[in-house]
Amino acid sequence: MLQFDFTSNPNGKLFNDIFGDIRLRSNSFQAGTECEISYHGQFMGYAKIEVVRSFPFSKLNDAASYLNCGKPTPYQASLLTRYYNGGKMISAETIFQIIIFRWIERKMEAQNILIQEWWDSKQTNKVDL
Numbered sequence: 359m360l361q362f363d364f365t366s367n368p369n370g371k372l373f374n375d376i377f378g379d380i381r382l383r384s385n386s387f388q389a390g391t392e393c394e395i396s397y398h399g400q401f402m403g404y405a406k407i408e409v410v411r412s413f414p415f416s417k418l419n420d421a422a423s424y425l426n427c428g429k430p431t432p433y434q435a436s437l438l439t440r441y442y443n444g445g446k447m448i449s450a451e452t453i454f455q456i457i458i459f460r461w462i463e464r465k466m467e468a469q470n471i472l473i474q475e476w477w478d479s480k481q482t483n484k485v486d487l
Contacts (some may be wrong), residue, residue: 387457
């Protein structure tokens with residue numbers, strides 16, 4: 359079974375019934391595939407890939423960026439560049455995929471712990487609007 363281990367939960371995306379991620383292109387990412395989802399190695403449940411769309415790095419846009427990390431394109435581009443080998447393998451033509459998941463089974467204990475940690479982090483990093 360395909361496994362995704364998230365190292366962050368930007369914008370609280372893992373709390374949504376449907377959530378997305380941006381990864382380097384892989385033939386493993388196919389609509390209909392069921393996956394194990396974990397967060398820092400903690401099993402969170404199972405999700406099904408609903409949609410996969412490929413795009414070159416040069417076409418990364420705000421819609422995909424905000425969906426994935428809650429921030430605009432330059433921030434997401436910086437994350438991807440740093441994450442994938444310090445940017446050494448990233449060019450304008452590098453193909454990425456936005457993957458849309460739907461939870462099919464959640465481990466609620468793990469979700470509750472994660473949401474409490476996320477909420478606590480929001481309380482300590484308040485921003486005046």
